[in-house]
Amino acid sequence: MFEIVEKTYLNPSMTKMVIKAPLVAAKAQAGQFIILRVDEFGERIPLTIADYDREKGTVTIIYQKVGKTTMLLDTYGAGESISDFVGPLGKASELEGYKRVCVIGGGAGCAIAYPQAKALHEMGTYVDIIAGFRTEDLVILKKEMQRVCSRLTIMTDDGSNGNKGFVTDTLRRSLEIGDTYDLVIAIGPIPMMKAVSELTKEYGIKTIVSMNPIMIDGTGMCGGCRLTVGGKTKFACVDGPDFDGHEVDFDEAMMRLGTFKDLEQRAVREPDCRLMRGAENV
């Protein structure tokens, strides 16, 4: 069992949890992920590591309540325990050797973009951050992000923070006025990562995206997390989760992410529905 040490609501739909997992904390690196299972009957879901504290032996995750498992997880509080917490999985982000980096986060993706920016900042890299949210009420980690970059631009879809538009609008503007980057990191919803990658391709800027597909084991066994990258089948769990944004087939990834969408929506709407009823258990 893994104890929840701390639980904080970041906004109405996003929650931060600090989990006691000393062995995972000892090895965790930016860009890696964990798989958790809330209880004996739960699904295994992957979540990217948002932060870790090797001394305290804790790993921080930030999740958005979007499906059955995250809603169930959200009913747990500090002091309670979840049954499984596996990691660190996947390859760590390769952040060394860059001079000027633009880190872009979209919504919950900021939870993962932030530690990357922090790691780069601590290495002495010049960092700009562009963060996008649907509306001002949903903005998370503003202070934290401010501390680890030279320039933070927050965009909202509805303009409620006075800065209406997409993250790509800001990126395009800054590239047009002559800002140069040798790396762009984009983490967020697939359409956002796709749009950023298309833009940076025009400018020939290397772009890393972090993929978070459907996954079971996280060790390469199930093949559920497969993506097409540069025309080849890759497994996000062992080959990623970071990939070259100019090579990823985002449309396919978007499609595959919707595999259980109908079931998921039903599960959320009718928590007691017998959605998995298959064979009769006679």
Added chain:
Amino acid sequence: MFNMDKNKTRVPERAPKLRNKTFKEVTATYNVDMAINEANRCLGCKTPACVGACPVNVPIPQFIQKIKDGEFEEAYQIVKTVNSLPAVCGRVCPQETQCESKCVRGLKGESVAIGRLERFVADYHMQNCEEKPVKPASNGHKVAVIGSGPSGLTCAGDLAKLGYQVTIFEALHKAGGVLMYGIPEFRLPKKIVEKEIEDLVSIGVKIETNMVIGKILTLDELFDMGFEAIYLGTGAGLPAFMGIEGEGFVGVYSANEFLTRINLLKAYDDKYDTFIAKPKNVAVIGGGNVAMDAARSAKRLGAENVYIVYRRSENEMPARKEEVHHAKEEEIIFKTLTNPVKIIGDEKGRVTQIECLSMELGEPDASGRRAPIAVEGSNFTMDVDCVIMALGNTPNPLILSVTPGLEANKKGCLTVNPKTMQTSIKNIYAGGDAVTGAATVILAMGAGKQAAKSIDEVLKKRR
């Protein structure tokens, strides 16, 4: 005294039309009368060929003699001396190509049903023996086993019996490896696997789940923690896909994913949150045991039409005859000499059809089987909403990729000395699918056994 019936004593099976709607076990275990009746078919050969054909050399005539004598617990104990998982082997071993293939009775009629008898004594023991096996005195040596599949469990069991302090590290949340995630409930009830594992725990084996070795701890760190030898039973990891158009569509699964959702995560049980689509028309690509398992599971989830799509003919199918027979009885439709060339989907990216080519058989290929050759222009489509790729697996590359000095062949199979099972690194041993690529439970167990013996020979000399 001897039972000279040419045929095996029949075993009750659930009726196909009923059983293809339930995950309950298909075949029953012999009752006492059936077991004695079948045991009496064994001639008790002085130089038994069956024993040599068993990868772990179960003393077959000896345990069958005890059944004849009505001493069932004693019979079990004889099997258990060499086989840590008799209830599992009695169910999933391909006896027809191993022990039973060499049985003298098989020359005229059917061989003795060694597998069914093994299963009988194992189940008898589980039902009638309350006593937990006794933990042997510790010899002070620590051994780490990576992976809790059949190979790792066997290695751990054999070493624990000798007094070693064994810790098994398992990546998933439940121990058992392929016995838990791969082989379906209707062939191998999970309670049986859990019981066999509980017995290992009673003799002192520690099991640490949720531990992905290579990530959370390296092999070097395990040595630093005081483990003197490591056995890698990490199994066949990566599922193969065909590399044809449309494999990314929603509704295309690897057999590993499909079966894991059903077996480990119990998607058929309402109590669990596991998602699985309920397809109507399913094409399972492949002709091995895993393909049969996937097809029969899909049928049990309520699919109307389930097809086995295989590019050679039924004669070349690698699946056990019994599995093919069971699948056919359960109304699985066999499309042999058929090879998919493309998966077709709708605008939402969901599978709607597969396009296939008819094949014919040519000269034998490298595998010794007649090679399938495409009949040009024979393209046709089948309406399906689910495609399951059961094309085999390559070994899990995780540990290999983070352990300098560990050697493997081109396919990623770890290289070992076949006599000692030692890898290219001293004190690191390996066996099972990690070494052979996808194979059988019993071969993996044989390798685990061999490695345990080698580890014991090295470590007992210390101190």
